Amino acid sequence: PLSRISNNLPDRNIICPNVVGRTEALDHLWRWLPDDLSHVKVLAGEGGIGKSSIAYEFANQVSLLGRQAFNQVIWLSAKKRQFRPLTNSYTEIAETHYGAYDELLDRICDFLAITDIECSESTRNKKLRLIKHGFEIIPSLVVVDDIDSLEEAEQRQALELGFILSGTKTKLLLTTRN
Numbered sequence: 025p026l027s028r029i030s031n032n033l034p035d036r037n038i039i040c041p042n043v044v045g046r047t048e049a050l051d052h053l054w055r056w057l058p059d060d061l062s063h064v065k066v067l068a069g070e071g072g073i074g075k076s077s078i079a080y081e082f083a084n085q086v087s088l089l090g091r092q093a094f095n096q097v098i099w100l101s102a103k104k105r106q107f108r109p110l111t112n113s114y115t116e117i118a119e120t121h122y123g124a125y126d127e128l129l130d131r132i133c134d135f136l137a138i139t140d141i142e143c144s145e146s147t148r149n150k151k152l153r154l155i156k157h158g159f160e161i162i163p164s165l166v167v168v169d170d171i172d173s174l175e176e177a178e179q180r181q182a183l184e185l186g187f188i189l190s191g192t193k194t195k196l197l198l199t200t201r202n
Contacts (some may be wrong), residue, residue: 064186
């Protein structure tokens, strides 16, 4: 049996009970992984087209097959509900990880053995340095779902988070409708 790397992926049934097709998008993401010059990828498009499903399926595959590249897979979402295209309905999501950029940084700290005190007492720049150092030690695939829930300026900051990852083996995958 395959052993998974550490992850906090939600139950598949919450995000994508069935992933049909999408091999081209998934292949593209697998080709991105070894690129040491690209640390951030964005899945963008209209709501309900499967961005979260693609991100989830990729994260799930990495959790099974990515042992040589990563120590963990981190799934962080701002979504309060998930669209179900088969029933044209929404399902409430029990756990939301962030609602603002600083909350996103705090949740990332939780996965990098950065203490609550270190995280809460740090300026944003110090927190970003702690996060970068943490990702140098613990290479990770980080999926940040639904960044368009953030204010526009905070969306740019979330994207810029990928740039501070240069020099690490960590990858950041974002989903957005923008």
